[in-house]
């Protein structure tokens with residue numbers, strides 16, 4: 021399905037965002053491994069969270085869904101059942117990598133598969149530590165399908181993350197639930213902290229390294245999980261409300277976990293007008309009400325430790341940069357090349373197609389802002405964040421912009437197009 025967005029100086033409205041993908045997937049998984057009946061409030065209907073549910077059902081977990089609340093009958097750490105077919109993670113790298121950690125410690129064999137995009141994303145990054153712990157993992161050239169011969173007595177290890185990845189960190193920590201003694205992950209650069217926060221793990225910082233440790237058999241109590249509204253979905257409206265010349269957008273109850281919200285700081289540094297009200301905590305996650313108004317932006321350079329904190333927001337930040345005065349350079353972001361698509365390549369090509377002045381680097385991109393954008397037809401590369409970023413670019417590009425395979429947005433934000441068009445009065 022294609023979507024066409026027309027240039028729109030005005031953007032007004034309140035957008036109720038979907039639940040956070042990272043918290044949702046973890047809530048469902050931890051509830052499944054928990055001891056007894058848990059609930060998950062505000063569980064999203066989007067494709068990635070639904071993929072996690074179908075994986076868990078294949079592993080024998082009973083899940084009911086009613087009015088946006090999940091009722092999950094936890095089976096405990098040792099209650100999963102051997103699946104009778106390959107487990108399909110769809111487009112979700114988080115589902116595949118977190119489940120692999122759990123399956124590595126089971127007394128049965130399993131196979132994890134995914135769609136074409138997920139089958140071309142690197143899995144050696146999890147196979148290496150899991151093998152070190154004693155699991156047998158077979159892949160094809162480092163890609164899924166992932167055949168896992170679980171080992172119920174894994175060995176605890178101390179593992180220094182070779183790349184900044186919350187998925188790899190979480191995979192190793194979850195395998196640690198099944199590993200003799202304790203398992204420690206050393207994180208040289210901070211990534212999103214949902215796993216350690218939700219499992220109540222302590223950390224110790226030594227210099228710039230963070231040590232996270234999990235004990236074998238740590239029990240997960242049954243509980244009510246609450247999924248905040250997704251900051252990474254908010255990002256599209258943070259930028260849309262900033263770059264549309266006459267905009268005011270309200271985003272209620274957005275998750276503001278500090279390990280996820282660096283885009284706010286960067287946009288403010290660029291000159292954006294974003295107000296946060298009623299900051300509060302729910303279920304260990306910070307929430308707030310956001311109001312965004314049109315602003316003039318100027319370019320920035322970002323690199324280093326901040327990158328993992330806004331890695332998913334870089335495609336939409338690149339769109340903001342096209343409207344900023346001066347140069348924006350984003351470096352040390354090579355992880356973007358192994359997301360749902362190569363997001364550096366995709367954004368460089370798509371923004372150039374709209375007439376932006378863009379330079380490509382192995383580890384990022386630079387944009388000389390200010391060149392007026394012109395509508396064109398651009399592909400989504402079957403990547404939700406590329407589809408939505410280009411939709412927002414369409415608001416400021418002269419004429420009309422068509423995004424092909426725009427339903428990729430369903431992976432995290434099923435009513436994105438409806439909401440964007442409503443705010444731009446294009447519905």
Ligand code: S3P
Nearest residue numbers: 042114184185186187188331332
């Ligand atoms: C995620 C971690 C990030 C992020 C992804 C979700 C998670 O990936 O890009 O959208 O929920 O742990 P990496 O950990 O691979 O960087």
